[in-house]
Amino acid sequence: MSSSSSPLPVRVAVPRVRFAPSPTGYLHVGGARTALFNWLFARHYGGTLILRIEDTDLERSTAEMVEGILQGMRWLGLDWDEGPYHQTQRMEMYRETAARLVASGHAYYCFCTKEELERRRAAAAAEGRPPRYEGVCRSISREEGASRRAAGESAAVRFAVPQSGSTSFEDAVFGRVEFANTELEDFVLLRSDGGPTYHLSVVTDDVEMRITHVIRGADHISNTPKQVLLYQGLGAALPVFAHVPLILGPDKTRLSKRHGATSVIAYREEGIVPQAFRNFLALLGWTPPEGSGEIFSDHELIRLFGLEGISRSDAVFDRAKLDWFNTEYIRAYPAEKLLPLIREEWRKAGFEPEHTDRDWLLSTINLLKPRARSLKDFATSFRAFFTDTFQPDPAAVEKFLSDEGIRQMLMELGERYAASEDSFTEAETEKLLRDFAAEKEMKAGALINGARVVLTGQGVAPSLFAVMVALGKERTIARLKATQELAGRAMTPEV
């Protein structure tokens, strides 16, 4: 590749990033956004996204959660180029790293028991001292440590943090961040059971996987100096760190189960279109350059994304705005694209459309989609368009059909449509209704509103005559004739 005599373009290293969730829960909103930013970054620069499962916490990690995370990523359309790697399958590597660090004097064996540590912490707290590990085993010589280990004594491995000076790094989002080394305790690298802690496994993997940019939640800022020390101890080059502000609930506390849906998959269940969710998430904590509009296609998002646009302050998850994005996406989607998503809603609601003609389905979806807020609407408030088994909204019946005279008129109107030879178009159906209203000396509006409820079960729906045409002559007539029955049904909830 280097034999060309023409000048080589500036060589920009291809970025390698990773999304490294811990399978102790489903893919939550914050994790999804971290995944999304990594994905956008990788795609923007033509880099590589690695998926790494951080399952070293054997107690809390489950295979089910791994599957849940993958499912969430697939739903969001986030694909990865390498992995998923599982840290539990790389344990030997972590032990080797720890051994290297002990050999080079950057780490040491700690024989303190859990009980001792707890006792000392409690004592420190009682005396108002910081509850930090004081380095009691640090003075044990390497030889003594090794022989006690050889004798079968169990020990953890701790990193020997410099006792003076400071550790800093340049964060792509927050700028320079510096910590005094005295604030950092001699953290554990390897537990006495031989398993790695987070810091060891992360740095070992990030070095080994040649990660160039670590894009993760801002809750890791305080962990970063320890990891920087590890890179240095290992003689490895630092990646670029980019910490992303956290996502908060409406009460400005960290997003959690208390705030409702925390798993990304829950939004699928609520009828959110994945692209809408992605668009919404992308704009939480990131602003595109020269902000123009907020609806961005995948391509635009990828093209515009950069670390520079990430903000430093936490963002509140605004459900109302998500719903707005969803509305916009449903409206913009062609019916063909909506149909499979809507079929899924029908399936979940437990019914099949009675009218299966594809063209009819598509045109009906086009009629309805401008007023949909969720995919669920197609199986709930729009249900009467697709099946004859629907439950009318009692409030709508109360509002527009409580008058007995109106109900009688609607049934008579049904007879008129049945007797009419006119083509069943919007114009003709409207003419017939208005003539009928004039003849009966009543307001067309009252008839129209009543008919809407009879035909759709709802007080809110598209223009009545468009509804009639969508339903077709037969169903329109049948439902009008059954006005009385429908009104009665509204009063007696389904059993």
Add this chain to the structure above:
RNA sequence: GGCGCUAUCGUCUAGGGGUUAGGACGGAAGAUUCUCAAUCUUCAAACCCGGGUUCGAUUCCCGGUAGCGCUACCA
């Protein structure tokens, strides 16, 4: 408590030493009259506080306050 980070409408944010401080969501009002969850129009709504620096600070600096994060042999 210690350490770190952050601070513009209710929310997401733009901006930046002199601006009518801009946009979007949400909210309010009006129009439409065939409903509104549609559409159109209009409106209200913000620079956390106190000191500096400066002719002039919302913007720069310091302090305070508040919020969040970390403070485990969790990740």
